[in-house]
Amino acid sequence: MSKSAEIYRKNLPYYYPIVGDLPPSLAVRFLAGAFRKEDRARRTVVDAGCGEGRDTLFLLREGFRVIALDASEHNLRILCQKSLEAKIAPGRLECHIADLVEKIPIGDSEVDALLDVWVLGPIILRYDGRAGARRYLREVYRVLKPGGLFLSEFETLMPKLSSKELKKYFANLTKGSFSIIASESIKTDYIDYLGLQSPYRVEENSAILAIALKDR
Numbered sequence: 492m493s494k495s496a497e498i499y500r501k502n503l504p505y506y507y508p509i510v511g512d513l514p515p516s517l518a519v520r521f522l523a524g525a526f527r528k529e530d531r532a533r534r535t536v537v538d539a540g541c542g543e544g545r546d547t548l549f550l551l552r553e554g555f556r557v558i559a560l561d562a563s564e565h566n567l568r569i570l571c572q573k574s575l576e577a578k579i580a581p582g583r584l585e586c587h588i589a590d591l592v593e594k595i596p597i598g599d600s601e602v603d604a605l606l607d608v609w610v611l612g613p614i615i616l617r618y619d620g621r622a623g624a625r626r627y628l629r630e631v632y633r634v635l636k637p638g639g640l641f642l643s644e645f646e647t648l649m650p651k652l653s654s655k656e657l658k659k660y661f662a663n664l665t666k667g668s669f670s671i672i673a674s675e676s677i678k679t680d681y682i683d684y685l686g687l688q689s690p691y692r693v694e695e696n697s698a699i700l701a702i703a704l705k706d707r
Contacts, residue, residue, distance in 0.1 A: 493592035495618040496562040515549040516608045517677055517700050518642040523553045525604075525640065531555045532583075534603045537634065539591055540610035544570035550606075551579040558597060560589040591615065592623045595630040604640035605631050609679070611664075612645045612698075624664060632668045637707040641669055646679060646698035657699045669703035 519538075526534055531554035538547045541559040543566050550557045551574065561567050567586040574584055587596045592615055616624045631641055645661055646652070652660060654676040662671055677700045 493590050493615075493619050493623060495592055495614045495623065496590040498618055499562045499614060513545055513680060516546050516606075516644060516680070518606055518608055518644050519546040519549055521700070521702065522604055522606060522640065522642055523550065523555075526555075528554060535601065537595070537597065537602050537605040539589075539595070539605055539607050539631070540614070541570060542566050544573055546606060546608060547584070548573060548577065548579065551583060552577075554580075556583045558585045558587065558602065560587050560591065560595065562588065562590055564588055591630065592619050592627050595634050597634040599633055600636045600639075602634050602639060603636055604642065605635060607631075607641070607643040607645075609644055609646075611643055613648045617648055621664070628665060628668060632705055635705040637705060639705045641665075641703045641705065643701045643703075644677065644679075644698060645701055651697065654697065654699055658701070661699065661701050665703055668706060670706055671701060671703045674699050674701040 522536065523531075533556075535556045535558060536550055537558045537560060538544075538550065539560050541547045541561045544559060547557050547559045547570060559567065559570055561570075567588065571584070571586055589596055591610065611624060611627065615627050619626075635641065643661070646657060647660065658674045661674065665671065677698050679698045
């Protein structure tokens with residue numbers, strides 16, 4: 492088991508105590524807008540590190556087929572219960588326990604998009620370093636179809652980098668596998684549900700939303 496998955500499981504239920512009260516992420520809202528409504532039923536999106544499912548549930552409501560991945564069985568049980576209670580399109584949700592650094596349990600070139608919200612930077616890079624991040628990105632590349640979308644809300648947390656530095660850092664991490672089509676400064680929101688206090692509380696525009704395409 493990777494260090495990031497081990498620490499993530501150990502710290503539950505500290506992680507995501509109020510995530511259900513937060514709106515869908517910027518990344519998932521951009522993703523929904525990238526596909527026409529009439530095409531969404533034929534599109535499969537991976538929510539990598541889904542937590543209790545705020546973005547997964549949004550994607551299901553928007554008509555996508557979703558594969559939700561998380562290191563925590565507890566989180567996935569909550570997500571499945573929420574989807575049942577909401578009566579959201581049975582048969583369009585798959586849930587899998589996954590150590591994202593080690594293996595994404597999906598076949599090669601099977602999905603249209605992969606959503607990464609505060610996973611690559613604050614969790615994988617922090618605990619598994621660049622080597623772990625590169626293993627994860629190889630898995631992301633493997634499961635995406637040619638031209639598939641990779642969307643990441645990204646920051647390094649420690650050491651803290653400016654938005655300009657983050658864009659360069661992300662580009663270097665994904666070089667040779669993904670083509671970045673957009674990256675913009677954003678404000679973190681996971682601070683609100685992790686309950687982090689000073690000196691870890693971050694400033695506005697200290698993170699980026701990066702949208703990349705799998706190179707064909």
